[in-house]
Amino acid sequence: VIISGSDDVNATSPAPAIDGTALTRRLEQLGQIGRTAERGLTRLALTEADRDGRDLLTAWMSELDLDVEIDAIGNIYGTWHSGGGKPVMIGSHIDTVVNAGIYDGAYGVLAGLEVVAALRRAGVQPRIPLTVAAFTNEEGVRFTPDMMGSLVVAGTLSLEEAYAALDADGVSVGRALNEIGYRGRSHPTEHAPQLYLELHIEQGPVLHDEGIRIGVVEGVRGISWQRLVIHGEANHAGTTPMHRRVDAGHAAARIQVFLRDLASSNGTLHATVGSIALEPNAINVIPGEASITVDLRDTEDRLLTEAERQLATYCRQLEEEIGVAITSRRLARFAPVVFARDAVDQVEAAAKSRGLPVRRMTSGAGHDAQMMAAVAPTAMIFVPSVDGVSHSPCEHTVPEDIVNGANVLLDVTLGAVTSLPPAPNA
Amino acid sequence: VIISGSDDVNATSPAPAIDGTALTRRLEQLGQIGRTAERGLTRLALTEADRDGRDLLTAWMSELDLDVEIDAIGNIYGTWHSGGGKPVMIGSHIDTVVNAGIYDGAYGVLAGLEVVAALRRAGVQPRIPLTVAAFTNEEGVRFTPDMMGSLVVAGTLSLEEAYAALDADGVSVGRALNEIGYRGRSHPTEHAPQLYLELHIEQGPVLHDEGIRIGVVEGVRGISWQRLVIHGEANHAGTTPMHRRVDAGHAAARIQVFLRDLASSNGTLHATVGSIALEPNAINVIPGEASITVDLRDTEDRLLTEAERQLATYCRQLEEEIGVAITSRRLARFAPVVFARDAVDQVEAAAKSRGLPVRRMTSGAGHDAQMMAAVAPTAMIFVPSVDGVSHSPCEHTVPEDIVNGANVLLDVTLGAVTSLPPAPNA
Numbered sequence: 001v002i003i004s005g006s007d008d009v010n011a012t013s014p015a016p017a018i019d020g021t022a023l024t025r026r027l028e029q030l031g032q033i034g035r036t037a038e039r040g041l042t043r044l045a046l047t048e049a050d051r052d053g054r055d056l057l058t059a060w061m062s063e064l065d066l067d068v069e070i071d072a073i074g075n076i077y078g079t080w081h082s083g084g085g086k087p088v089m090i091g092s093h094i095d096t097v098v099n100a101g102i103y104d105g106a107y108g109v110l111a112g113l114e115v116v117a118a119l120r121r122a123g124v125q126p127r128i129p130l131t132v133a134a135f136t137n138e139e140g141v142r143f144t145p146d147m148m149g150s151l152v153v154a155g156t157l158s159l160e161e162a163y164a165a166l167d168a169d170g171v172s173v174g175r176a177l178n179e180i181g182y183r184g185r186s187h188p189t190e191h192a193p194q195l196y197l198e199l200h201i202e203q204g205p206v207l208h209d210e211g212i213r214i215g216v217v218e219g220v221r222g223i224s225w226q227r228l229v230i231h232g233e234a235n236h237a238g239t240t241p242m243h244r245r246v247d248a249g250h251a252a253a254r255i256q257v258f259l260r261d262l263a264s265s266n267g268t269l270h271a272t273v274g275s276i277a278l279e280p281n282a283i284n285v286i287p288g289e290a291s292i293t294v295d296l297r298d299t300e301d302r303l304l305t306e307a308e309r310q311l312a313t314y315c316r317q318l319e320e321e322i323g324v325a326i327t328s329r330r331l332a333r334f335a336p337v338v339f340a341r342d343a344v345d346q347v348e349a350a351a352k353s354r355g356l357p358v359r360r361m362t363s364g365a366g367h368d369a370q371m372m373a374a375v376a377p378t379a380m381i382f383v384p385s386v387d388g389v390s391h392s393p394c395e396h397t398v399p400e401d402i403v404n405g406a407n408v409l410l411d412v413t414l415g416a417v418t419s420l421p422p423a424p425n426a
Numbered sequence: 427v428i429i430s431g432s433d434d435v436n437a438t439s440p441a442p443a444i445d446g447t448a449l450t451r452r453l454e455q456l457g458q459i460g461r462t463a464e465r466g467l468t469r470l471a472l473t474e475a476d477r478d479g480r481d482l483l484t485a486w487m488s489e490l491d492l493d494v495e496i497d498a499i500g501n502i503y504g505t506w507h508s509g510g511g512k513p514v515m516i517g518s519h520i521d522t523v524v525n526a527g528i529y530d531g532a533y534g535v536l537a538g539l540e541v542v543a544a545l546r547r548a549g550v551q552p553r554i555p556l557t558v559a560a561f562t563n564e565e566g567v568r569f570t571p572d573m574m575g576s577l578v579v580a581g582t583l584s585l586e587e588a589y590a591a592l593d594a595d596g597v598s599v600g601r602a603l604n605e606i607g608y609r610g611r612s613h614p615t616e617h618a619p620q621l622y623l624e625l626h627i628e629q630g631p632v633l634h635d636e637g638i639r640i641g642v643v644e645g646v647r648g649i650s651w652q653r654l655v656i657h658g659e660a661n662h663a664g665t666t667p668m669h670r671r672v673d674a675g676h677a678a679a680r681i682q683v684f685l686r687d688l689a690s691s692n693g694t695l696h697a698t699v700g701s702i703a704l705e706p707n708a709i710n711v712i713p714g715e716a717s718i719t720v721d722l723r724d725t726e727d728r729l730l731t732e733a734e735r736q737l738a739t740y741c742r743q744l745e746e747e748i749g750v751a752i753t754s755r756r757l758a759r760f761a762p763v764v765f766a767r768d769a770v771d772q773v774e775a776a777a778k779s780r781g782l783p784v785r786r787m788t789s790g791a792g793h794d795a796q797m798m799a800a801v802a803p804t805a806m807i808f809v810p811s812v813d814g815v816s817h818s819p820c821e822h823t824v825p826e827d828i829v830n831g832a833n834v835l836l837d838v839t840l841g842a843v844t845s846l847p848p849a850p851n852a
Contacts, residue, residue, distance in 0.1 A: 204665025221664065225709060236816060237698035237721045238647060238790030239630025242689045244814065249699055250686050256679035263668045272663035273675055275707045283651060283700045283719040283757070293709040295663045331709070364664030388670070390662060 016122035018114050018410055020403035026110040027402070030056060030094065031102030040099035040393035045137035045148075046074070046176035053094050054182055057109065057134055064116050066132065070184030071191060073162055074136040074177045075149040079129050080116060085422030087129035088413060089193035089376070090115060091368055092200060093138035093149070101395025103385075103402075108199045109134045111406040115413050126417035131193065135368045136182075142167045143176075150368035152188040154375050159188065194423045195343060195416050196372040199381045199409045201397050203365050205388025212359045213404050214351040215382030218344055220363045220370040221270070221297040222304045222336035228255065228315070231325040234280060234288025246323040249278050249287035254322075258314050259294065262307065269307050270297040270364060293331070299362045301335050336362075337370040340377035343412075347379045350411035356404055365390075381408050442548035444540050444836055446829035452536040453828070456482060456520065457528030466525035466819035471563035471574075472500070472599065477606035479520045483535065483560055490542050492558065496610030497617060499588055500562040500603045501575045505555050506542060511848030513555035514839060515619035515802070516541060517794055518626060519564035519575070527821025529811075529828075534625045535560045537832040541839050552843035557619065561794045562608075568593045569602075576794035578614040580801050585614065620849045621769060621842050622798040625807045625835045627823050629791045631814025638785045639830050640777040641808030644770055646789045646796040647696070647723040648730045648762035654681065654741065657751040660706060660714025672749040675704050675713035680748075684740050685720065688733065695733050696723040696790060719757070725788045727761050762788075763796040766803035769838075773805045776837035782830055791816075807834050 033053045034043030043049040054076060058068045061078030069077045079087060092108025112132035119126070135153070140146020143165045151157035163174035177183035202208070207215050232248030256273045263271035272295040279289040294311065298304040315326040344360075351358045361382065363370075369380045383405035386396040459479045460469030469475040480502060484494045487504030495503045505513060518534025538558035545552070561579070566572020569591045577583035589600035603609035628634070633641050658674030682699045689697035698721040705715040720737065724730040741752040770786075777784045787808065789796075795806045809831035812822040 202665065203662055204667070205670055206665075206667060209670070223664070235814070236629055236791060237700060238649070238696060238723050238792070239628065239816070240696075240790075240814060241630070241632060242686075242696065244631050244635070247686075247698075249702065250682060253679035253682035253686075253699075256676060257683055260668075260673075260676050260679075270664065270666075270668065272673075272710070272712055273679075274663060274704070274709045274711050274713060276675065276702050276704050278700070278702055281701045284698070284721050285700050286698055287700060295710050297664050364666075365662060366664070388661070388666060390665070 014122055016118045016124060016410055016414055018118055018403055018406040020399060022117065023110060023114045023402060023406055024399060026060065026113065027102050027106060030106050030110065034096065036099060038099060038393060041096055041102060042098050042100065043094070043096040044098070044142040045095040045139065046142065046173065046180055048180065050095055051180035051182065057094060060113055061132065064113060066116065069186060070182055071186045071188045072159055072184055073149050073152045073188050074182040074184065075153065075188060075191065076134040077131050077191060079131040080126065081129050082126040083128045083422055085128050085424055086192065086194035087131040088195045088197070088416045088420065089131045089133050090197050090409065090413060091133035091135060091372070092198050093135045093368060095137055095139050097139050097141050097391050099393060100391060101393055103201045103395055103397055104203065104390055105138060107201060107402070111199050111409055114406055115410045118410050119414065124414060124418065128194065128417055128420055128422050130413065130417050138368055143173050147366055147368055147371050149188070150371035153191055154371045155189050156371060156374065192375040194376060194420060196369060196376045196378040197409060197412060198367060198369040199405050200367060201385045201390065201395070202382040203385055203390035205385070206361060207359070207382060207384035208386060208388055210359065211357070213356040213384065213401060214358045214408055216344060216348040216351065216358050216360045217339065217363050217380035217382055218360050219299065219336055219338040220367065221299055222301055223332060223334045224296040224304055224308055225331040225333070226294050227329045227331055228292050228294060229327045230290040232288055233286070235286045237284040237286055240286060245286055247286050248290040248324055251318050251322050251324045251326070252276060252290035252292050254318055255292065255314065259311065262310060268299045268303060271295070271307070297364055299336055304336065337373050339373055339379050343377045343379035346412050346415060347381055347408065350408045353411065354404070354407060356408070379412070381405055440548055442544045442550060442836055442840055444544055444829055444832040446825060448543065449536060449540045449828060449832055450825060452486065452539065453528050453532060456532050456536065460522065462525060464525060464819060467522055467528060468524050468526065469520070469522040470524070470568040471521040471565065472568065472602035472606055474606065476521055477608065480608055483520060486539055487558065490539060492542065495612060496608055497612045497614045498585055498610055499575050499578045499614050500608040500610065501579065501614060501617065502560040503557050503617060505557040506552065507555050508552040509554045509848055511554055511850055512618065512620040513557040514621045514623070514842045514846065515557045515559050516623050516835065516839060517559035517561060517798070518624050519561045519794060521563055521565050523565050523567050523817045525819060526817055527819055529627045529821055529823055530629065530816055531564060533627060533828070537625050537835055540832055541836045544836050545840065550840060550844065554620065554843055554846055554848050556839065556843050564794055569599050573792055573794055573797050575614070576797035579617055580797045581615050582797060582800065618801040620802060620846060622795060622802045622804040623835060623838060624793060624795040625831050626793060627811045627816065627821070628808040629811055629816035631811070632787060633785070633808060633810035634812060634814055636785065637783070639782040639810065639827060640784045640834055641787045642770060642774040642777065642784050643765065643789050643806035643808055644786050645725065645762055645764040646793065647725055648727055649758060649760045650722040650730055650734055651757040651759070652720050653755045653757055654718050654720060655753045656716040658714055659712070661712045663710040663712055666712060671712055673712050674716040674750055677744050677748050677750045677752070678702060678716035678718050680744055681718065681740065685737065688736060694725045694729060697721070697733070723790055725762055730762065763799050765799055765805050769803045769805035772838050772841060773807055773834060776834045779837065780830070780833060782834070805838070807831055
């Protein structure tokens, strides 16, 4: 175990270590709340199931002698007040998608509780506060935008905008917070930490495929979402010669193949066409219009911008060649996030000290960490997802990896709370 | 004017010729029945609008001293009884698609009336009967299958099957025929003619593009319809590496591009992917399933079969390359129809005698003629559609072409009714 700056640690205490059995038990117990018939789990943000999950989490925090505080957007903070200044924060979320697994989000929060328990068992006395946080509505299934709670902490989304978001039944976030009794008083922006750490399953297959135990996350890929609408000419499939066609569906297919080739010949670009609609969408009519979505992700903003440029150039070529007209509308654009080098290095060092095979990687999924990175040095730790499955009842991480990830989180936290000087509160 | 075997024609009569003004007037008058707000025309089979159209048509037949008969599937026959045996039949249909133009179908039937009028004016006395026919439900919009009336005449579809067909509201053809008062007694198969002629707008751009006035139709392209379902793996668009994807949408796009290339490098094949559905069809999820329709058409059965085989081979290649599984279900298969060589030659000779530029071609759209070809020598005459538009309020054929086509029909009919020996009735 690496304990850097461990001058407050009693050398005769046992080395801090995660209790894997306790962590697994918590994951399974929280995973029973919102359970559905299909072996899955649905605990959408600010529903009764979410409230029940929050009640269990806050009870656990109190059992660990953490001071529980709820902020105005419903984020939950359990703080070990020790020393002074801004806390080190371990965070993630406990809301889920529809028919989810038990790890995503919950793992990072509950591992935080076990870090606290392990530090207490080892007799560690932090120099600065340590907070375990659960952010509201990370998944964004019921309310848009996703990562809402951390967005408000980061000041990127105002509290008023967040309150006004409506679900499909017209219920606002403000009203839903009141209904489940989780609308607190403190302003979210007051909770910016001195260091933010998030442990998460990878939700992709890279670590699993390569037999690597710990992913050292250097940042989050930027996202470019656009909708392309291709205007062609609907016409009779039997009577229109091939050379005479202005087939919007054909143009859509060409763009799909182009993007696939572009991403496959490029180290970091990910490109997906997930949604298509043809008009009139009839077996014997040449499509007169096609609408497709394009999801581009890359690690650097200049690479993302270059991919967007190449797509636009190809669309102009298709307009010339096929005679279609292609319009593009931006749906979302998030620049890549690069985590603090020191914090990332500490994760790598901690994993190597435990003899765990590591690789540096970039997250392709969004996490609260990418929002928190705007207000604090941030790092993430990934553990393997079996076969890369996530957002599914089949999501699984083996117990050994669950414990490995939490021990790395423990070591980095221990180093931080015992070495970082107290920082003034925001 | 070519009048072959004209021993029954009084040499002092004026040469038979179509009255273009009368024909245009009839087209416009029938085109008012079923008119909609958007300049279009909707006269679906066996609706009240269709009944009104039928009432007008039968009134016109009576004015021309034709004997009107309705058969058991509602086909309308107006016959000039002269001589004996099976008639020469000029036919098409007066039902329309939704928001149609005024020419499709109606042109062939109303030109038949003007042929009768022209022959009467010229004092021609046919050696055999001449019938103008309008077949029930050629378009197949309200009831399936299309070309229903001629299918029953050809004996390919039984009267009982036709009666049982239901529209979207559960109304059967049998009931709809009763409701509009057009369920006659004679069996459709008794109406097989000695020669069948159909005049139609091209519904495609070939004649228009090439500046040709008359299309000599040698047959109807065969049709192969299938639905391909591509099974891949739905996965996260951000976390799944490109090489790890089993993207059903990508496979669908590759098939589209393959079919386009196949048809473009082939003289006669037409290939269309008109309909696509992705699952789950979300912007940030790699498609786990794609369903596409494939419409292949060709002039010869061996060519159609070869295209089907090449598509199947390509699907097997994609299964290997991408890891998807592709299943295929046949939705429809009609072998190409080849019209009687003599009848086709007569159309070409008649058009050339009038000094009209002609080209031989194959119809890519379905017509009653392809069903009638099973029971009688058959030929079709095409005239240009401006810009290839059809099944649209913008469908248009210029008056000169309307008259040219009807005159070619007149000349071929005159040749037949004055030269063919009486044939025994069925």
